Amino acid sequence: MKGFNPFKKFKKKNITEKSAPGQSASISENEVFPLLPLRDIVVFPQTMMSVYVTFKPGINAVEEALKRDMRLFAVCLASNESAEPSDAGTVVRIVQQLKLPDNTFRVVLQGEYRALVVSLQSDKKSHYVMVNPIKASAADLFLAEDEALEINALMRAVQKSFAQYAEYTKKISTELLTAVDKTENAERLVNIISNALAIKPEQKIELLGIASPDERLVKLLEVIEMENEIFSIQRNITGKVKSKMDRNQREYILNEQLREINKELGKNAVDDEHAELEKNIVERNPGEEVLAKARKEINRLRKLQSFSPEAGVLRTYLEWIVDLPWSEYTTDSTDLAEAEKILDEDHYEMKKAKERIIEYIAVKQLGNVELSYDSASPHPIKGPILCFVGPPGTGKTSLGKSVARALGRKFVRISLGGVRDEAEIRGHRKTYVGALPGKIVQSMKKAGTMNPVFLLDEIDKLSRDFRGDPASALLEVLDPEQNSTFTDHYMEVPYDLSKVLFITTANSLHGIPYPLLDRMEVIEIPGYGENEKLAIAQKYLVPKELSENGLSRAKISFEDDTIRDIIRNWTMESGVRGLEREIARCIRRIARAAVNKGYGKDENKPIDKFVKKIRRSDLEKLLGRRKYKNDVVYKEARIGVSYGLAYTETGGTMLPVESIHFTGSGENTVTGNLGDVMKESARIAFSYLRSVKEKYNFLVKDIGKADFHIHVPEGAIPKDGPSAGITLAASILSTLCQVPPKPGIAMTGELTLTGRILPVGGIKEKLLAAVRNGMEEVLLPEDNREEWEELSEDIKKALNVHFVENADSAFAILFGRGVLKKGKKGKATHSG
Numbered sequence: 001m002k003g004f005n006p007f008k009k010f011k012k013k014n015i016t017e018k019s020a021p022g023q024s025a026s027i028s029e030n031e032v033f034p035l036l037p038l039r040d041i042v043v044f045p046q047t048m049m050s051v052y053v054t055f056k057p058g059i060n061a062v063e064e065a066l067k068r069d070m071r072l073f074a075v076c077l078a079s080n081e082s083a084e085p086s087d088a089g090t091v092v093r094i095v096q097q098l099k100l101p102d103n104t105f106r107v108v109l110q111g112e113y114r115a116l117v118v119s120l121q122s123d124k125k126s127h128y129v130m131v132n133p134i135k136a137s138a139a140d141l142f143l144a145e146d147e148a149l150e151i152n153a154l155m156r157a158v159q160k161s162f163a164q165y166a167e168y169t170k171k172i173s174t175e176l177l178t179a180v181d182k183t184e185n186a187e188r189l190v191n192i193i194s195n196a197l198a199i200k201p202e203q204k205i206e207l208l209g210i211a212s213p214d215e216r217l218v219k220l221l222e223v224i225e226m227e228n229e230i231f232s233i234q235r236n237i238t239g240k241v242k243s244k245m246d247r248n249q250r251e252y253i254l255n256e257q258l259r260e261i262n263k264e265l266g267k268n269a270v271d272d273e274h275a276e277l278e279k280n281i282v283e284r285n286p287g288e289e290v291l292a293k294a295r296k297e298i299n300r301l302r303k304l305q306s307f308s309p310e311a312g313v314l315r316t317y318l319e320w321i322v323d324l325p326w327s328e329y330t331t332d333s334t335d336l337a338e339a340e341k342i343l344d345e346d347h348y349e350m351k352k353a354k355e356r357i358i359e360y361i362a363v364k365q366l367g368n369v370e371l372s373y374d375s376a377s378p379h380p381i382k383g384p385i386l387c388f389v390g391p392p393g394t395g396k397t398s399l400g401k402s403v404a405r406a407l408g409r410k411f412v413r414i415s416l417g418g419v420r421d422e423a424e425i426r427g428h429r430k431t432y433v434g435a436l437p438g439k440i441v442q443s444m445k446k447a448g449t450m451n452p453v454f455l456l457d458e459i460d461k462l463s464r465d466f467r468g469d470p471a472s473a474l475l476e477v478l479d480p481e482q483n484s485t486f487t488d489h490y491m492e493v494p495y496d497l498s499k500v501l502f503i504t505t506a507n508s509l510h511g512i513p514y515p516l517l518d519r520m521e522v523i524e525i526p527g528y529g530e531n532e533k534l535a536i537a538q539k540y541l542v543p544k545e546l547s548e549n550g551l552s553r554a555k556i557s558f559e560d561d562t563i564r565d566i567i568r569n570w571t572m573e574s575g576v577r578g579l580e581r582e583i584a585r586c587i588r589r590i591a592r593a594a595v596n597k598g599y600g601k602d603e604n605k606p607i608d609k610f611v612k613k614i615r616r617s618d619l620e621k622l623l624g625r626r627k628y629k630n631d632v633v634y635k636e637a638r639i640g641v642s643y644g645l646a647y648t649e650t651g652g653t654m655l656p657v658e659s660i661h662f663t664g665s666g667e668n669t670v671t672g673n674l675g676d677v678m679k680e681s682a683r684i685a686f687s688y689l690r691s692v693k694e695k696y697n698f699l700v701k702d703i704g705k706a707d708f709h710i711h712v713p714e715g716a717i718p719k720d721g722p723s724a725g726i727t728l729a730a731s732i733l734s735t736l737c738q739v740p741p742k743p744g745i746a747m748t749g750e751l752t753l754t755g756r757i758l759p760v761g762g763i764k765e766k767l768l769a770a771v772r773n774g775m776e777e778v779l780l781p782e783d784n785r786e787e788w789e790e791l792s793e794d795i796k797k798a799l800n801v802h803f804v805e806n807a808d809s810a811f812a813i814l815f816g817r818g819v820l821k822k823g824k825k826g827k828a829t830h831s832g
Contacts, residue, residue, distance in 0.1 A: 393575020
């Protein structure tokens with residue numbers, strides 16, 4: 001109560017400002033009393049209340065009353081100090097008082113009559129109020145007979161409602177109920193009941209201040225009925241909850257009794273939930289080990305109460321066993337021609353991948369495994385583990401769906417990109433809250449068969465952290481010798497994955513751990529050449545986008561030159577995802593133009609009458625300005641500039657290398673966000689050129705005293721790998737001899753200290769990058785000749801390729817004799 005001032009809201013008033021209802025403001029009817037403010041306590045006349053007075057103004061008021069006639073004016077201050085205090089209060093008499101050791105008082109107060117504050121006066125120690133009694137008006141005192149009957153009716157209604165309130169609360173004494181029933185005075189009845197009600201102080205203050213008896217009775221009746229309604233709703237809610245709990249308890253007791261009765265009679269409750277669960281598991285034919293585990297868990301479940309947490313865990317576990325396929329298989333298609341037709345319908349080219357699927361179908365047909373999946377077979381044919389590797393947008397994921405359609409199997413897919421928790425693969429132990437099986441078992445439940453086509457997408461994007469290594473968890477899944485007994489942490493029983501055809505996809509093999517890569521059969525899905533992209537666009541992409549954009553019935557076509565122009569100037573990719581987006585943009589713009597002309601909404605202009613042929617001249621209007629202009633490639637020869645070819649996760653790309661030299665202290669600087677391997681290739685190139693300085697006409701007399709700076713443009717893009725060795729050496733040699741390399745020629749190959757050029761990977765992707773960037777000739781290592789022979793004719797015709805075994809042969813093609821010292825001869829071996 002520290003800092004509390006109960007008088008700060010009372011305003012000093014003149015005696016004539018307010019009078020009691022029905023009375024004139026005469027001095028003779030006003031009395032002066034010490035003011036006793038009470039917090040959240042309202043004292044009514046004809047009642048007694050014990051109060052602790054603990055703050056200074058109240059203590060002073062009690063001491064002052066003890067000196068006078070033991071009478072005070074008690075007024076209630078609500079908890080909300082921002083509210084205006086009431087002028088209504090009660091004149092009370094101190095019946096008993098006890099001063100406590102801390103100078104506070106415990107007093108018993110008896111209410112005498114209600115009154116209104118007329119004015120407030122203060123001295124240095126105490127506060128006094130002049131009050132005017134609240135009395136009924138003359139009209140209220142002399143009631144007509146019918147009005148008196150109404151008062152009696154209200155009193156009976158209040159007495160009846162209060163009796164119901166007492167029944168609800170169970171806190172009203174019998175003596176108080178008897179006193180209420182015997183009371184015949186309306187004033188006394190309201191006072192007694194108001195004092196007994198457990199309501200807010202504001203409501204009690206309102207009841208205290210009403211003068212008219214009938215108005216007080218009506219207000220009191222409203223308050224009691226509202227409280228009774230609240231109690232009724234609470235009782236109803238409590239009854240429902242208790243009824244539900246009692247019903248569950250009753251069901252448990254009856255089930256226990258029924259179990260004991262059946263036990264005495266020697267009968268089994270075949271219709272109970274547990275027996276039904278066991279029956280369903282047996283029907284799935286899961287194998288003896290699984291069946292034994294399931295029966296053990298069912299026996300544990302029978303001993304538990306149905307509403308216990310452990311019972312819920314066991315029931316969920318057993319439902320998983322019921323839902324999983326254990327002996328369900330789909331029959332594979334054996335028609336090789338039909339399978340090949342389906343694969344060709346969905347995808348263009350991809351010869352290696354399609355041939356592998358056809359081979360698998362042929363082997364299955366010879367083994368006659370499609371007729372009987374007999375686990376006792378001496379040589380059961382296991383599902384292969386295929387890994388499709390290639391740039392984005394080449395159709396790896398959609399090829400998995402086509403394989404499932406060609407085989408007549410169910411298809412399921414999970415994305416492994418960003419997965420870093422081992423439990424995502426193997427599941428959590430079922431003792432954990434909310435535990436579930438891993439993605440493998442969940443997907444098998446979704447498939448509903450034991451031999452689906454299972455696509456593990458983006459396997460090179462797996463991550464790892466403190467929760468384990470998902471790639472290691474996949475070692476068992478993707479091993480044909482082990483996955484017949486794959487064990488999920490949640491299921492805790494072996495599950496046969498050997499009949500599943502697993503297909504994984506990756507953009508690069510570098511992100512796949514070697515033990516996991518060793519278990520998979522890698523099939524490369526290379527990027528597409530210009531003619532391949534043209535065929536894919538006309539055969540697949542244009543019809544698909546026309547259908548998705550509501551123009552399948554319209555007569556819209558793209559000229560071949562139009563699509564070629566989109567490929568060359570609006571896309572720079574190995575796949576066709578960007579090409580599909582640009583074609584979709586064209587078609588959406590055309591759809592908008594068609595709607596603006598009234599097609600599709602005018603009965604005279606049905607959409608099937610809309611005709612449009614898209615030409616090259618329309619592209620800039622439809623797609624905007626060109627995105628790619630091959631700015632990294634100079635059309636003219638430049639000293640110190642050579643062009644390499646690189647293979648990234650997104651396909652092939654051009655890798656220009658620039659170098660300069662200037663007088664210094666022999667420092668070599670390499671920039672362009674290069675990896676350690678590429679920096680080593682630069683050092684190897686320097687060392688090799690210094691070792692053959694007697695052969696070439698270096699204009700730099702002392703290489704050890706010259707500074708060199710090598711830069712690979714687009715410095716924000718990380719670059720690494722050894723295949724730029726010959727490119728770096730050519731750039732440095734051009735700088736040393738001040739002779740530019742032949743323009744329009746690109747190269748790739750790893751350079752050794754002795755000048756040998758070693759083979760590299762990603763030949764097709766690199767050559768496609770050379771074609772996209774307008775190169776005419778390419779230098780390749782001699783050992784990559786076989787890969788060149790397997791490429792399509794459109795790539796071979798677009799480029800003149802030279803195969804070289806060493807750096808001297810490469811330099812002879814790039815520079816001719818311009819870099820040799822007089823009297824030296826260079827040797828070049830090449831073919832085109």
